[in-house]
Amino acid sequence: MAHRCARLCGVTALGGSMTRCVLATLLLLALPVPAWPQSAPARPVAEDPEITAALALVEARLETERIRRKIPGLSAAVVYDQQILWSKGFGFADVERRIPATPRTIYRVASITKLFTATMLMQLRDAGKVGLEDPVTRYVPELQLRSRFADSPPITLLQLATHTSGLSREAPMDYWRTLRFPAVEAMVAALTQDGERIFPPYREWKYSNVGYAILGLALSRAAGQPYFDYVEQNILRPLGMHDSGFQPTAGLATGYALPEGDAPPKPVFQPDYGGYGPATSLYTHVEDIAKFISLQFRDGPVGGNQILRGSSLREMHAAHWIQPDWQSGWGIGFRITRIGSYTAIGHGGGIQGFRTDVSLIPALKLGVAVFTNTNSDPDELTAMVLELLGPVVERAQQRSRPAPPPAPAEWRHYLGVYRTDFGSRVRIRLHEHRLEMVPAEEPAATPVVLTAIAPHQFRMQGGWASGEVLRFEVDSQGQVTGVWIGAYPARKEALPE
Template identity: 35%
Template sequence: MAVPGAADAQDAPPVGAEALDPAKAAALGEAMRAAELWIDGQRRYRRIPAISAALVRGDATVWAKGFGTTDRAGRIPATPDTIYSICSISKLFTAVALMQQWERGTVALDAPIERYLPWARLADDPRDSVPITLRGLLTHSAGLPREADFPYWTGPDFAFPSQAQVRVAIREQTPLYPASTTWQYSNLGLTLVGETVEAVSGTPYADYVHANILGPLGLDDTRVGIPAQLYGQQMAVGWGALEADGARPEVGLFDPAGITPAAGFTASVADLAKFASWTFRLASSGEEEVLRPSTLREMQRVHYISPDWETSWGLGFSVRQEGGTTVVGHGGACPGYRSALMLAPSESMGVAVAMNAMDDPGGIARGIAALVKARGEAAPFDPVAGVDLADYAGVYSGQPWDSDFMLIPWAGGLTWLDPDAVEPARALWRLKPLGGDRFRVVTDKGAEREAVTFERDAAGQVRAIRRHANLSPRLRGL
């Protein structure tokens, strides 16, 4: 599904779309065309060098695409196979590894962590507390400090500690809270989970994960660590937050070292999509693959909810409700990179997004899902003889009141798409074809409003849309 006018968007062949009936396939095609236009608009407005995204339904990646470029010179296009730091999404792989050991009976989730890591004893704390356990670490409710006691998120060097340094420093760290009383996100906690996997398996953490998770799932572009040899090539160069002048500073390459189980993985969205497909396949097949289906269900249910009921967490997975649907997954933020993996198990639908700048991949993921939902719920208009919707599709000027907007085919008519909107599905309004270059505005509640007309030039090409007597010029087609 190439997007004319967005030459720097790169496709991956959709897999599994042929399994949809024609109407659903057409609806998905229109939704993803809208998503492509919107994502590329977000990239341009926010000055994000590269974004890669994928949509999964069941066991298939039905759409995947890259936008922008990944190198300093702006010559290498982003694709679904571009590698990004996925930072805290690493925690999902660490959690899966730990739960494999739980299945084998080598760990108990509610045993004190010192049973497996005798050195992981924090400084004495006079407050009354239950023991720090693996369940507490997986749910970020163990009361641990957020970080090992090193300034590794401070640039420009991002000096991460070694594994040995983490082990020594923890003896001088004090819990922030008594265990099980407060939700406190902790990279230190998931680092200890990875250390536990290494201790009980007798295998170095990276080797264990590759042999027991990445290899069996065919995640060839997912690595435990940063592939420095691919930096600026298949791995995107990282960029920082947007400055007031519209620039983003380059962020140097970093080595997560001793914090790797919590934040050290790199991956492509194509591989994150495979991981998402595995979770849906495991749930539907009932057959063991890397984990037992019942173990994954256990990981994706709520094991801790904060006293204010604002935050809930599973075993490694975040767990929350969005519009009545349970959504699980994780986000990632490391210097120069952001990522998001959102899964709706009840719908067997997942979205993966990665970018090489400090911005909002979760917003992009939610926008993709919302556009798919909106198109699926859109009642189609009856066709009108002689109306070719492609004639009207294009980019129109909203100046001086607004930036450009787009009109695209949508369920038998057109819809207005704002590429600058944070929530694109909330900014949609539809145009119902009447014939003779006339359309009628239809609200999201189905109410019919005013008529609009399109004007053509001497060559018969649509040149503007007229609404309330005012014109918005058509700048180009799609």
């Protein structure tokens, strides 16, 4: 039976003690977790015992997958809001020298670099130095692309950032064969001479490495500063990413080709990617990238480590392109997917000997980074971690909220059924010391939660009027006669039950 359970849990590659640990963790996660009693103080989310148990399972699952997928080395970190909940290295950063992977092992994160280029775009936009709808030729006038389409407006900075410009994936050059990558200016010249627009803008989503290289060139010209210098001074250093940069450094993992059969992994050549710097050249580790993940969960004006205002971050996270199957999309720099019932954003990176991924659920302030030193599929691993942790964190957040105080006695006057002029009926009810609104005929529907903000006024949370104010009407005798649901009136129809 234990053997069968281990197989079902995906831990057959582990030793007996690890298997027993994982099985015990699974049993703990399977048990219902009661809400904390109202008399108990609220427990911080990071200290919730269910999260502790889930992180033990994450650790075991990642090591199992590393072994199964023959990944030489793997580093991972889980972020909740402004703190690292957990980080660990698995296997070896260098197999030959038996150097273990750690949370501070440096990896080439390849296209995750594009998130930093997109952040630079938003910083310069907020500073008034560029506009998202500016044509790229305003900054790179030498780029002149042929187009076979009658309706082919100029390529904009926003289109480059969202991969909607119709630009080819690469420049028409042989650098992926020779692994000698030219300067971006040479790529622009090759596109002008031999390239063309593959699609008109917004016809199809088409990932473009050369598009991000050109975006980086345009932004560096707008900033009056080399791309690498700008990102280091305005993004990496203010965030405290002091081990990150654009040159190989001590602690860099060795990149390997994915092993075949039982053969040992073989190191692969690491080229200089030349003009692809803004698309693929960042070196970092999971504990440094955690600081960039935490940035995505902050709000407020620019200052200190708040390198981009909250509204601009939300603009980056918002969907600017939805795929025809409505299963995924793209923001400004960020991919957008569904993981379970949650919307997740992130980016992956793949380059000779390295595959990396970051993924986060903004609504939960939960993120994960998985870096590997071979051609693996870390996006599958980040999705696995978020699928496991998402519901756990959501339950922990619910338990961390202090119990609401007893409802004021006068709230009983609000209870009852109200009919709108459209004929629909809603019920105002009291549940666990809070007021709620549901359709009168659907008591099991997800309620709109009402939070008091002033006498007879409540902020609505949930439903079509979420964020608006619900206001009760009271006559001269103090009797509740109706309610305004946002801009829509409803009269009281029945006495409280």
